[in-house]
Amino acid sequence: MPACRRCAYPARRGRGAPVHAPADEGRAMANITKRSEDYSRWYQDVIQAAELAENSPVRGCMVIRPNGYAIWENIQATLDAKFKELGHVNAYFPLLIPKSFLAKEAEHVEGFAKECAIVTHHRLKQVVVDGKVTVVPDPDSKLEEEYVIRPTSETVIWDQYRKWIQSYRDLPILINQWANVMRWELRTRMFLRTTEFLWQEGHTAHATAEEGRQETLQMLEVYRWFAEEILAMPVITGAKTANERFAGAVETYSIEALMQDNKALQAGTSHDLGQNFAKAFDVKFQDKEGKVEHVWATSWGMSTRIIGALIMVHSDDDGLVLPPRIAGTKAVIVPIWKSDQEMAEVCAAADRIAAQLRPVVGPVHVDKRDNMRPGWKYAEWEAKGVPLRLELGPRDLAGQQVMMAARHDRRKQAAGFDVLAEAVGAELERIQQDLFDRALKRREENTHVVEAWDDFVDLFANRGGGFAHGHWCGDGACEKRIQDETKVTIRNLPFGRDETPGQCVKCGRPSVGRVVFAQAY
């Protein structure tokens, strides 16, 4: 696999033929695979180029680098504020769960048993094998009851809620926790499915079924708001089918987004748990009439997976694209100079402008590095997804203006110093809106109404897939057959869906309305 003789551009790892850089061969830094060429490699390249995360020594776990973690911190800050606005409080429950807890709710065990990491010992012992010192679990330290590293916290939390709840006066309990969880996945992908991931999990307890239902729907609406307003990611809200429901839930609701490769991604879930966990953990309360009853529960979560969705919805072949509202750095100022004196003047002006902008638009970075030229910096900040670049050189200084360049559409325009804060604020708003509009347009262009099975198969096999609105008989077995034959699943039963009766796209039996089908992550 030699380098290309014509241009000396090195061949890519793992492929036979040398791959030429596009017209601009200088793009050696990031070297991002095009989406059209290899979508999943593109995804990995973007993560690397934007320095969001890296693989760790442990398979399936990732190191989230500062650029990636800044996004997560903004997600946390925004959601946390919203949760609290709605009356929730934060708490923390332990990482380790007694093995027996997992077994208490029948469906819950079934759902998670296959992907649990188990702690069996509490001590290591030095041993010498073939003359080399190594460590092994000390057999004498075997735990009497083994612990499971939480795949989710329903069980520990409900064990605790039993102790906290006696009367209706103790309800509702509206607790959220920010935590890491572990699910031993066979196949992992950065952010989208990692063995360990970060999330928030809300766990609430209520006096009535209706109140629980309302909470579930309210939190789903929070996720919809967050995805659409903050992440500029249009989503479909709706109920999951029984097959796709959370293990132990009465009803699961989700938000579903469409990625640029036309695969769907579940970006947040909210579960109405009914009385299942209250019964499993014997959590009862006495109501006003003195009657003793099991409490009603919900849980809801959004994880670092959403960062994967964020990457795939907006980014392009030059790297990451972030909506301003979630970007860690809103704008970067690139000073341009020739002489030392110009450097001093331009940098001083850049600092003044940054100081002026920060209170209005948030974090603004001034890139004063003198070991690379402006063009290099442009490309680098583009790869990292900073929404707006401000170019400031001697000519701008003379004209009392900066050049603003938007990351997502390359639009460049001048903005005078006297109106800079308003101009930058307005441009960031335009970018935010534009990203949403662009994503929504793409989703609409890739959403189809299907009637016949042949058309359904053809859509996903030959016409690029996307979202398909089709009739479904409601039978889980039929749903499974569709999945087995086409890899397509029902993403959800959208709120406000078309409930005109029809015939199931697969089996032709009567249907009470359309559902959303897609191939999914």
Place this chain on the structure above:
RNA sequence: CGGGGCGUGGCGCAGUCCGGUAGCGCACCUGCUUUGGGAGCAGGGGGUCGCGAGUUCGAAUCUCGCCGCCCCGACCA
């Protein structure tokens, strides 16, 4: 866990078939000149060739075992 591809300075790769003591581009460091879309020259630093055994006078290269990464399945969301 099945099929395929791949592990060589930070990144991307050559060298492996045919064994001879490791090289290229970029990045990095120093200096000078540069700086409005990926700068130039000169000098310099950095690699137990994924890990472990074996064959050999000698292993990145041959043999065996293991580990990891990527893609496609299975599992799962």
